[in-house]
Amino acid sequence: MGTFDILNIRNDFPILDRQVNGKPLIYLDNGATTHKPKQVIDAVVRYYADMNSNVHRGVHYLSQISTDAFEITRRKVQAFINAAHDHEVIITKGTTEAINIVATCYGRPFIGKDDEIIISAMEHHSNIVPWQMLCEEKGCKLRIIPMNERGELDLDGYRSLFSERTKLVSFTYVSNALGTVNPVKEMIDIAHRYNVPVLVDGAQAIQHLAVDVRALDVDFFAFSGHKMYGPTGVGVLYGKEELLNKMPPYQGGGDMIKDVTFEKTTYNELPFKFEAGTPNIEAGICLAEAIDYINSIGLDAIKEYEDGLLAYATEQLARVEGLRFIGTAAHKSSVISFVVDGIHPYDIGVILDKLGIAVRTGHHCAQPVMDGFQIPGTVRASLAMYNTAEEIDALTSGVERAVRMLK
Numbered sequence: 405m406g407t408f409d410i411l412n413i414r415n416d417f418p419i420l421d422r423q424v425n426g427k428p429l430i431y432l433d434n435g436a437t438t439h440k441p442k443q444v445i446d447a448v449v450r451y452y453a454d455m456n457s458n459v460h461r462g463v464h465y466l467s468q469i470s471t472d473a474f475e476i477t478r479r480k481v482q483a484f485i486n487a488a489h490d491h492e493v494i495i496t497k498g499t500t501e502a503i504n505i506v507a508t509c510y511g512r513p514f515i516g517k518d519d520e521i522i523i524s525a526m527e528h529h530s531n532i533v534p535w536q537m538l539c540e541e542k543g544c545k546l547r548i549i550p551m552n553e554r555g556e557l558d559l560d561g562y563r564s565l566f567s568e569r570t571k572l573v574s575f576t577y578v579s580n581a582l583g584t585v586n587p588v589k590e591m592i593d594i595a596h597r598y599n600v601p602v603l604v605d606g607a608q609a610i611q612h613l614a615v616d617v618r619a620l621d622v623d624f625f626a627f628s629g630h631k632m633y634g635p636t637g638v639g640v641l642y643g644k645e646e647l648l649n650k651m652p653p654y655q656g657g658g659d660m661i662k663d664v665t666f667e668k669t670t671y672n673e674l675p676f677k678f679e680a681g682t683p684n685i686e687a688g689i690c691l692a693e694a695i696d697y698i699n700s701i702g703l704d705a706i707k708e709y710e711d712g713l714l715a716y717a718t719e720q721l722a723r724v725e726g727l728r729f730i731g732t733a734a735h736k737s738s739v740i741s742f743v744v745d746g747i748h749p750y751d752i753g754v755i756l757d758k759l760g761i762a763v764r765t766g767h768h769c770a771q772p773v774m775d776g777f778q779i780p781g782t783v784r785a786s787l788a789m790y791n792t793a794e795e796i797d798a799l800t801s802g803v804e805r806a807v808r809m810l811k
Contacts, residue, residue, distance in 0.1 A: 458682055500530040510601075521544060555583075566600070603624035716796055730779065755809060
């Protein structure tokens with residue numbers, strides 16, 4: 405399961421020492437949010453204790469050091485995803501806002517009546533609803549990439565959706581509900597043969613897999629800090645410079661302007677054109693600490709460890725009587741979704757919580773996925789680099805106990 409020191413890693417996460425219902429916390433809801441290492445927590449305290457000030461606007465010392473720290477994060481993100489320029493990195497509130505920026509600032513100007521947008525059958529609601537809103541406003545249409553019973557996208561079906569009306573493709577890198585890792589490079593290449601830009605939702609990939617936006621040749625890429633051991637309320641929209649320059653601002657306000665009169669406003673250059681108002685400064689600054697933490701361990705080592713843990717968890721849970729996995733793709737990442745015959749997922753989740761085990765139950769903001777499998781929801785155990793085989797054993801025992809109690 406990898407070569408890094410799991411005990412040292414766990415020691416970096418203070419919350420893992422606490423108890424829930426008198427039991428040691430076993431946290432398996434990392435797809436919703438990850439916990440934060442002390443390096444990130446300490447950085448938040450340092451910001452407020454040592455440099456609290458607004459950014460990009462002041463000539464005084466605290467404003468200058470806050471601005472420098474905020475811009476260091478932008479450059480670290482640039483390196484982390486291998487963007488060509490730091491001004492292609494837009495600091496957002498998270499993946500949801502990043503997708504909405506593209507839907508608003510690219511969709512409204514460049515997608516019109518009867519045009520088509522392609523998304524997949526496994527999308528999170530945040531990559532469905534903004535496009536539905538755009539379709540209602542502009543009269544364009546959604547086309548859906550079909551998915552097979554294993555939770556894998558049908559690439560032949562995907563190819564068949566393209567026409568001269570196709571104006572944008574948007575899909576997830578890794579399914580939050582199924583764990584499927586999509587063949588993003590191949591899918592991007594297919595879209596580009598039709599000169600169609602692609603947005604990839606990387607919220608469930610960025611903490612597990614190395615991302616190189618230039619190697620992928622992706623046009624837009626979105627992710628959230630809180631799913632990669634960083635603070636909440638901060639995320640990133642990467643966009644190719646050429647496309648971002650064509651797009652109007654998302655919001656009006658301070659920092660996104662060069663000059664304002666009552667007659668006319670001149671907008672700022674990238675990236676500030678898309679960053680109106682005071683950002684979540686401490687979260688933006690402390691995202692750099694999360695990136696440093698991931699880099700100190702190495703995404704290759706993290707992936708190796710998590711892949712081993714996923715394989716072990718799949719093997720152990722398969723022994724539970726009546727348990728059925730939802731999402732059995734050949735390529736998966738750190739998510740196990742399952743149902744147990746005759747038992748509602750919520751009931752299993754409640755019993756696991758009594759044992760100190762945190763899992764997610766329900767539709768996971770992916771109701772069309774659940775509808776496709778004709779189920780109300782699943783129990784989802786989503787893994788991170790600080791989880792252990794012993795925690796998987798406890799999960800398996802807990803599910804077995806729930807089955808005995810509820811059957």
